Amino acid sequence: MQVIERTLSEFLRHPKEIVAELDNSDVVLRRRSAPALHLCRADREDARSEAFSGITRLLRHLSLHHPAAVGTSLREAYPWTEYLPDEELAQFVEEFARELAAAASVGEFKPVAQFLHEWKATAEVYTDPELLRILSGPIEITHGGRVPRPPG
Structure with missing residues (x-):
């Protein structure tokens, strides 16, 4: 399984694009001064x-x-x-x-x-x-x- 890294800012600006990436990979959202978030399909x-x-x-x-x-x-x-x-x-x-x-x-x-x-x-x-x-x-x-x- 491929994992794509993005920033939280990218997700907030382009949520549809990042959600579309979830079809083939998980997405890790990096945040400043906070733990990363992991998005995946249920x-x-x-x-x-x-x-x-x-x-x-x-x-x-x-x-x-x-x-x-x-x-x-x-x-x-x-x-x-x-x-x-x-x-x-x-x-x-x-x-x-x-x-x-x-x-x-x-x-x-x-x-x-x-x-x-x-x-x-x-x-x-x-x-x-x-x-x-x-x-x-x-x-x-x-x-x-x-x-x-x-x-x-």
């Missing part, structure tokens, strides 16, 4: 959503019945998983499949991006022995005194 988006849901169900099934194979595949897709110990990788595989299934069921994928960000941070901790030692040890909880009321 039938294409429905097809993508259905395909993604099927892939998610397949991955969930594979992670339950063949976790080692899924783990190997995820190591290729996300090279930073190489730093995860085997037990952490197994947990990542199982949680990743569940996270994708949950996201697909509600059509919201920001939690998947956050999930991957957090696991990558975990892998980064395993690359630094001193940080790993600090974060793996007990956390000393101290209680300070009473917090004074702010003036005003």
Whole structure:
């Protein structure tokens, strides 16, 4: 699928031309100081959503019945998983499949991006022995005194 990039200003000046481009491609509208907008036909988006849901169900099934194979595949897709110990990788595989299934069921994928960000941070901790030692040890909880009321 081809993706055409236009500016929001172009869309506002020539909406019919840009809507006509949606017959054969998606359109990304770039905006100044704001995230881009993605325009696509609803039938294409429905097809993508259905395909993604099927892939998610397949991955969930594979992670339950063949976790080692899924783990190997995820190591290729996300090279930073190489730093995860085997037990952490197994947990990542199982949680990743569940996270994708949950996201697909509600059509919201920001939690998947956050999930991957957090696991990558975990892998980064395993690359630094001193940080790993600090974060793996007990956390000393101290209680300070009473917090004074702010003036005003």
